[in-house]
């Protein structure tokens with residue numbers, strides 16, 4: 283879970299305040315000491331923590347909080363606001379050129395996720411109606427060009443490459459000419475990285491910057507490296523004056539030190555975050571939503587956006603019709619299941635729901651394997667069985683259990699659940715019909 287450790291500690295510190303009716307200055311002091319520790323343990327930059335805590339404290343012991351009826355809620359609100367400010371306040375968008383193509387140069391150390399992110403960003407912009415071109419300028423890392431080509435073909439985005447014998451500056455220039463002719467309105471340049479920052483790398487990046495004059499330079503850093511990511515960001519920014527940061531591998535970052543420090547230390551915004559290895563797992567970074575998530579206040583907006591991006595409205599209508607007319611089959615069930623899964627793991631989804639703090643999430647302990655089991659059971663059914671579940675007798679159940687690597691009890695349980703779902707839907711449908719009738723005659 284993203285920021286799991288930090289979320290737990292922060293929520294714990296603030297929960298203690300909630301149990302007190304009135305707050306004294308000492309209560310706030312104690313809570314702030316815990317907040318400070320939580321942030322330091324999360325590997326947030328020391329100076330950033332100091333300033334954060336003193337701002338929150340100053341605001342919290344002010345007149346309006348102490349005198350209010352719900353002082354603890356007010357303190358939590360202040361922590362939320364200050365966390366949001368710390369991460370940049372509002373969403374920071376890509377600046378598109380009024381005279382396309384918009385040129386985006388990706389840079390960062392090797393392994394940070396540059397190539398993957400170049401592809402993911404192309405995919406995100408394509409979904410928004412852009413026509414991107416990916417450019418392979420990493421001529422040093424073996425297989426980097428091939429990797430970008432594979433990513434491009436998966437996303438159906440063209441990739442420009444000239445092999446590994448040309449100078450990256452020439453490749454970038456040629457790519458822009460090619461893109462212009464081809465009608466590409468966004469050109470994303472994947473540059474070379476190194477294991478550590480070195481002069482040669484910086485010189486090459488500066489040369490590319492000078493020659494192609496990008497609209498955006500996005501620095502890709504790995505969230506899991508904590509303060510190292512912040513140092514890398516400082517160094518790159520000093521040389522290249524980047525426009526923003528993409529923080530990758532946030533899905534594996536339980537601490538959050540980089541996310542909470544980068545903006546304050548470099549004064550450059552985080553524009554996107556990588557939330558997994560899959561090519562659709564890049565999200566626009568919203569500081570306010572992230573702060574809410576850390577404090578267990580949920581992130582309904584992101585959940586709705588995800589659902590809208592992943593769910594097909596037409597299909598949803600079709601499904602509703604089927605549900606009402608009792609034609610809902612196991613194929614539809616499977617499709618539903620896969621759609622929900624496309625939103626992320628169950629724990630990821632639950633994390634976005636308000637009121638779900640880290641403790642409750644742990645207690646809930648959603649069994650992801652249950653989904654896999656149900657999917658396997660349905661996939662082991664024949665086409666006929668999926669359409670007509672009542673034909674699934676004892677021997678068929680045995681075969682399905684064997685085929686799906688589950689037990690007959692699992693299959694029975696699933697069939698029962700399905701039957702009950704259908705029954706419930708019928709009941710709701712009947713109820714609606716009666717209500718309508720009543721409405722008409724009254």
Ligand code: GDP
Nearest residue numbers: 392393394395396397398530531556557558559
């Ligand atoms: P590059 O050397 O900077 O171009 O890095 P790559 O794009 O090759 O990525 C390095 C590794 O990080 C690959 O295995 C990627 O799948 C993985 N990766 C990239 N972004 C993310 C992310 O947001 N989450 C996770 N979990 N893995 C990522």
